[in-house]
Amino acid sequence: MLEPVRHSALSDPDDQPASLTVRVLLAVMIVGVLVVVGGGTAWWIYSQKPTDQAAARPAGPCPDTVLHVVAAPEIAPVVREAARTLNGGGDCGPVGVTAQDPVVTASAPEQPDVWIPSSSAWLRISLVGGVEAYRVDGDPIARSPIVIAGPTAIAGRYAKGDQTTWMQLMAGVAGHQIPAVTMPDPLHSTVGMLAVYAIQTAMASSTPDAGIAQLRALTLRSRLKDASADPGELLQRVASATDPTAVANGIGVFPITEQQLITYQHGGHAIPLTGSFPSDGLIEADYPFAISSSTEHADLAVRLHAAIGKPMLTEAGFRTYAMAHTTPVPERTDKLLGPAVQWAQYRALAFQVLLLIDDSGSMNKPATDKAGRPTTKAALLRQSGLAATQVLGDETSVGMWFFNTPNPKSPPHSEVVPFGPINAKVGAGTRRAAMATAINGYQAPNQAGTPLFQTILDAQAAMRPRVAPNTITMVIVLTDGTDGESTYSMPKKTFLDRLAKSQDPERPVPVIGVGFGPDADMSTLTTIAHTTDGKAIAARNPADLASALAKAFLAAHAVPS
The missing domain is CATH 3.40.190.10 (Periplasmic binding protein-like II)
Structure with a gap:
């Protein structure tokens, strides 16, 4: 079995080498084991209980059977009807048909002489030799x-x-x-x-x-x-x-x-x-007529294929032609099974997010977006924040602070939206709506200091008691990344020392730092992210924050290391 690759709760899977990403994807137990070989071009799958693994060549009540056929349960009645024409009108004879789910056949120790699964993909997934073990002449016999x-x-x-x-x-x-x-x-x-x-x-x-x-x-x-x-x-x-x-x-x-x-x-x-x-x-779903390359009765298999007429299939509810504008099933099985594994290994998690928004005078400075258009840091922040509120799911609890010091006696931050479930009522609407309203109306004063360091320390201290099992708790700070012009300002080394000492491995609160504008102090945000096991993002596109949040949430939902 593959050794699991350990990564932090908010590490970006896209930052991993491709081979490691595939290994993380596969190192999951789903009753059995998924194993990847050949750089993801061939997959072998065990995914059902051993008691469910019927033999692909069943020892049925018909001793004269020489061509063993396994078909997906929904098409097996049609195949049996065709087989009767080769068996003298009865169920017993040279052709025996077994109805079996493809996942069982795919991992059975022996391969049938003819396999008609409910997708051609199963031929590539199969443990019994894969697509090379079968010959498929022509198009699938049916589709649905x-x-x-x-x-x-x-x-x-x-x-x-x-x-x-x-x-x-x-x-x-x-x-x-x-x-x-x-x-x-x-x-x-x-x-x-x-x-x-x-x-x-x-x-x-x-x-x-x-x-x-x-x-x-x-x-x-x-x-x-x-x-x-x-x-x-x-x-x-x-x-x-x-x-x-x-x-x-x-x-x-x-x-x-x-x-x-x-x-x-x-x-x-x-x-x-x-x-x-x-x-x-x-x-x-397509239904290929796959003949084993090792069968000694290929001629009988060809006769069975010819006996499965289109009227029989149509009467049973199948199509005998491909629909237009369908999504092709990928040839690479990792492209098909990757989403399936992610879906199957999904963990239901609650998220707790405290959003910190820089409300200092420096946020009014000019900036350019990714397309090179002139704007301001504040405008980028408004658009990024609105995009972020759309990413936050219903299972999220959230609060929002603005931080600045318009005068020396001002507190370092103020609560704009109180912390709580995102769909709970706040004022006349929901908390999600209150956040969107606050961000949409965001205007930074021209003269105000930036108590960034103190606000991050306070935010982690506020969120740490909320850490709970099956819950991801994080702080997201949107800023130009510079601490200064505030009575709460402190040397960078002092802040980082305090930040490091405050970390509790049993109650982690990662910080995602989003820096706006070309002069954002990304070095400091990166150090903060590294210290808290979070992430730093340079934002020149309103979608950057939403994208980063999506990756963080996806990483958190991955199988625990």
Whole structure:
């Protein structure tokens, strides 16, 4: 097993060497072990309990079987029907068909003569030799796009007709318009694996920042009613229910294949389900007809392939052609399984953030943004702060201080928004709204000192008693990075000594320092970050702070070292 790579709670995964990043991604226990070989181009996966590992060549009741076929459960009935034409009309004969989930076949000790999984990706993931162990002639025999299904009574909340987007689903969940979302386990289910990849693809198209895209995906992940459901069992639960409200609140919306939805709809159940195609991440389950390179009965396999007719597949709810504008499944399995591992290893964490905003006269000095346009430090801060409030999730508690000294007797900082849950009421609105209002109206006085050092010491002291298990507590300071012109000013060495002595490994409070403008003292902010196990960011783009926060939150959600 790979040795875990140890890193701090706020270390940036993008700062790690690529090989280490892959190793961190893989060093996670999901009942079994994920192992990467060949620089991430081949993945071998154990991901189910040993008791679930049925043999790929079952010793069935038909002793005359010579061609062992394993098919995904939903297409196995069609394959069995075709096999009967080669078995003299019966189930026993030279062709034996076993229905088996691909994750089980992928890790079984022996390979079948013919394997029809629910995605070509399983051929590359398989432990039994991978894609080189099979020959696939022609296109997949069937396809079925992943749809977002839900009780018809609530479908209008996230879809228009048969069209929707993963972004709409995420926004509806975050805004509490959708009562519940359920997902299959992406390490055990084809639907889950493909849906998670589609979600990541959709979020990546919604923003140029990879960290924010991942955080948006995890926003959906954090709101799931169940993250490891079985699609077939979900449909059985809905089919046996009679109360639409109970289904909407208990199961809600979930991804399944179009074929599974069609089969359900033909069952005449009490609670109707509606399926919608997510246009920003439409992805298909495909069903390759893969013949083992070691089988002695390839000719019989070819005859079986020919016997599986398109009308049989269409009648069973499958498509025999590819839909337009689908998201391609990546050839590299690390690109497919990487999001699945991140999704599966997600830890529910609460965040506690104290935001410190420099309100001194130096923030009115000129600056340029990343595009070279003239602006001021204060304007950059306003835009960065507003972007940051959008990144903070519902599980965040937050407070905000301004710090400056307009006269010698002024305190070093003032509380602008009291600390508490971000969606709790403050005044006439929520705390999130109060923060946005305060940042949007931010104006620094022309003459005011910068008690940066004292404010950071006070902020860490205020947040340290709040540190709790399964909670990330941090201080974020937005400044031009210079302490001075204040009765609280102190030599840099004195401050750093006090900062170092105040650190408590049992109650860490990392500081993320964001420096605005070309003359920001990034050296000092970097030292502060190093001392507190935080991060320093030079901000010339309003998105810099939101991006840094996203990376910090993603690092915190990673598997603990």
